[in-house]
Amino acid sequence: MDGSExxxxxxxxxxxxxxxxxxxxxxxxxxxxxxDLSHDEIERFNFLTQMNRHLATRVAPMVETTxxxxxxxxxxxxxxxxxxxxxxxxxxxxxxxVFQTWSxxxxxxxxxxxxxxxxxxxxxxxxxxxxxxxxxSRERLSLDPTVAVPRYVAAVDHHCMPxxxxxxxxxxxxxxxxxxxxxxxxxxxxxxxxxxxxxxxTMAEWIQETYPDFKxxxxxxxxxxxxxxxxxxxxAFPEADVVGVDIGIPVLRYAAARxxxxxxxxxRFIQADATDLSQFxxxxxxxxxxxxxxxxxxxxxxxxxxxxxxxxxxxGGLMLNMEQPAYAGMPxxxxxxxxxxxxxxxxxxWTTLHSLNLDDHFVDAGFxxxxxxxxxFTTPAxxxxxxxISMVFVGAAR
Amino acid sequence: MSIASxxxxxxxxxxxxxPYFLDPEVERVMAVTMAVxxxxxxxxxxxxxxxxxLEAKGLVPRAEVESFTPSAAEYAERALWSQExxxxxxxxxxxxxxxxxAAAKGDLPIPDxxxxxx
Numbered sequence: 219m220d221g222s223e224x225x226x227x228x229x230x231x232x233x234x235x236x237x238x239x240x241x242x243x244x245x246x247x248x249x250x251x252x253x254d255l256s257h258d259e260i261e262r263f264n265f266l267t268q269m270n271r272h273l274a275t276r277v278a279p280m281v282e283t284t285x286x287x288x289x290x291x292x293x294x295x296x297x298x299x300x301x302x303x304x305x306x307x308x309x310x311x312x313x314x315x316v317f318q319t320w321s322x323x324x325x326x327x328x329x330x331x332x333x334x335x336x337x338x339x340x341x342x343x344x345x346x347x348x349x350x351x352x353x354x355s356r357e358r359l360s361l362d363p364t365v366a367v368p369r370y371v372a373a374v375d376h377h378c379m380p381x382x383x384x385x386x387x388x389x390x391x392x393x394x395x396x397x398x399x400x401x402x403x404x405x406x407x408x409x410x411x412x413x414x415x416x417x418x419x420t421m422a423e424w425i426q427e428t429y430p431d432f433k434x435x436x437x438x439x440x441x442x443x444x445x446x447x448x449x450x451x452x453x454a455f456p457e458a459d460v461v462g463v464d465i466g467i468p469v470l471r472y473a474a475a476r477x478x479x480x481x482x483x484x485x486r487f488i489q490a491d492a493t494d495l496s497q498f499x500x501x502x503x504x505x506x507x508x509x510x511x512x513x514x515x516x517x518x519x520x521x522x523x524x525x526x527x528x529x530x531x532x533x534g535g536l537m538l539n540m541e542q543p544a545y546a547g548m549p550x551x552x553x554x555x556x557x558x559x560x561x562x563x564x565x566x567x568w569t570t571l572h573s574l575n576l577d578d579h580f581v582d583a584g585f586x587x588x589x590x591x592x593x594x595f596t597t598p599a600x601x602x603x604x605x606x607i608s609m610v611f612v613g614a615a616r
Numbered sequence: 617m618s619i620a621s622x623x624x625x626x627x628x629x630x631x632x633x634x635p636y637f638l639d640p641e642v643e644r645v646m647a648v649t650m651a652v653x654x655x656x657x658x659x660x661x662x663x664x665x666x667x668x669x670l671e672a673k674g675l676v677p678r679a680e681v682e683s684f685t686p687s688a689a690e691y692a693e694r695a696l697w698s699q700e701x702x703x704x705x706x707x708x709x710x711x712x713x714x715x716x717x718a719a720a721k722g723d724l725p726i727p728d729x730x731x732x733x734x
Contacts, residue, residue, distance in 0.1 A: 257661075257662060257665060258658045258661075258662060261657065261658040261661040261662070262654060262655075262658055264657075264661070265653075265654045265657040265658065266654065269650075312637070317637075318637040318638050319637075319638070321635075321637040322636075322637040322638055322643050322646060323646075323650065325634075325635065325637070326646070326647050326650050327650075329647075330650065330651060330654060332630070333626050333627050336622070336625065336626040336627075336628070337622050337626040340618060340621050340622035340625055340626055341618050341619050341621075341622040342618060343618050343621060343622075344618050345618075372631070373631060373632070374630075374631050374632035375630035375631040375632060378630040378632075379630060380625075380628035380629065380630045380631075381628070381630075382630075382631070387621060387625060561635065562635050562637075564630060564631075564632045566632075
């Protein structure tokens with residue numbers, strides 16, 4: 219070893235010590251359906267992941283400091299009182315340059331993530347489509363093109379994802395979900411684990427710990443998209459017959475091929491609108507689950523979905539949903555910040571969902587109030603001081 | 617075909633009107649700047665990759681890159697490139713400066729010239 223190697227190793231060691239931030243996009247797990255990413259495509263994602271980390275850990279705290287130092291005081295001086303709700307807080311924030319800059323950069327970073335993912339996925343869309351078609355996944359895929367795309371999906375592309383979960387650029391296209399699968403690292407900073415399935419794993423573990431005797435024979439995941447949170451459940455209950463449902467053809471096609479590529483055998487994917495599960499008889503499933511799904515619905519569809527979930531659940535079964543915490547009891551500033559996505563990240567049902575008392579909606583759907591389930595999880599702060607993430611499991615046993 | 621499609625669709629607008637937080641002109645420039653910043657980061661990482669590969673293959677130790685001192689002639693070549701580069705990217709500054717002088721000499725808007733010669 220000559221001197222330069224020693225100094226290189228020293229430099230690498232101290233960089234490892236000093237580094238506090240999200241992992242390389244390359245640490246994400248690859249599978250046969252995963253798009254090939256060039257060196258520069260990966261670095262584009264890595265840059266955007268660092269941008270999100272910077273915005274969350276360096277700029278967002280300045281928004282709070284500014285709120286305390288001048289935005290709220292200015293509001294008080296004008297109105298003789300503090301902002302009474304998140305709408306007043308948001309409007310006051312919107313007039314301040316620090317919030318404006320943070321918001322503009324946050325929105326741009328999301329748009330850049332979509333572009334980066336779409337570039338990589340669309341340039342190889344034909345080979346991805348051929349791969350999806352050649353994997354022996356077709357028998358676990360059941361498409362029904364008569365399923366209409368609901369208004370709440372068609373009107374706005376959630377989290378600025380052009381074409382949402384349902385648009386094909388050509389018949390057989392899976393570039394949308396391939397972009398979603400590879401780009402999600404940017405938004406969660408790798409905190410969902412190599413397969414971005416942290417929510418699914420947490421939910422499966424919690425069910426196993428909380429209900430050790432519960433052995434669901436049939437599991438249904440609504441709004442499954444690429445199935446990333448469903449596969450941990452299918453692995454946790456390998457004897458179960460597991461079904462993922464979505465309205466989007468490309469996501470289902472990708473999900474089936476991805477499950478095949480990852481060797482998870484006991485899962486099927488069916489195109490259906492979750493407000494109409496009439497193809498399943500009453501009491502068919504022991505577990506109905508959703509993850510980060512409810513906030514992308516509409517009020518009418520959510521209530522209809524709860525009723526359908528109640529109907530297809532067997533006695534003793536469980537419906538469990540993962541969402542972020544409800545706003546009730548939070549100060550207006552925190553609500554306004556948590557509500558950013560509703561207004562500026564194309565999440566039009568976000569505000570309503572987080573303002574509801576979901577318990578009442580489960581009861582209205584026919585669940586017993588005494589059977590309601592709620593569990594709040596808060597992750598530790600992420601690398602580089604990224605904010606803690608709160609997850610809430612809400613649902614009901616039948 | 618896929619590349620043509622990627623060129624057309626990678627930057628597609630999502631459904632739903634876009635919110636603006638700053639003056640749209642300012643936000644437009646900021647969005648372009650952030651995309652350029654991203655590409656600069658990508659280029660920087662690629663250079664880093666090259667340097668590490670060159671070192672790993674025993675071709676160019678990174679320390680040699682770090683301590684590289686161009687000769688006077690090499691420096692002149694690089695400095696000329698810098699001057700050319702700055703001139704190119706600050707074209708608008710030069711042209712806005714020249715506009716004052718040109719206006720004083722009777723520089724005309726194109727429609728005026730069109731009328732004059734039609």
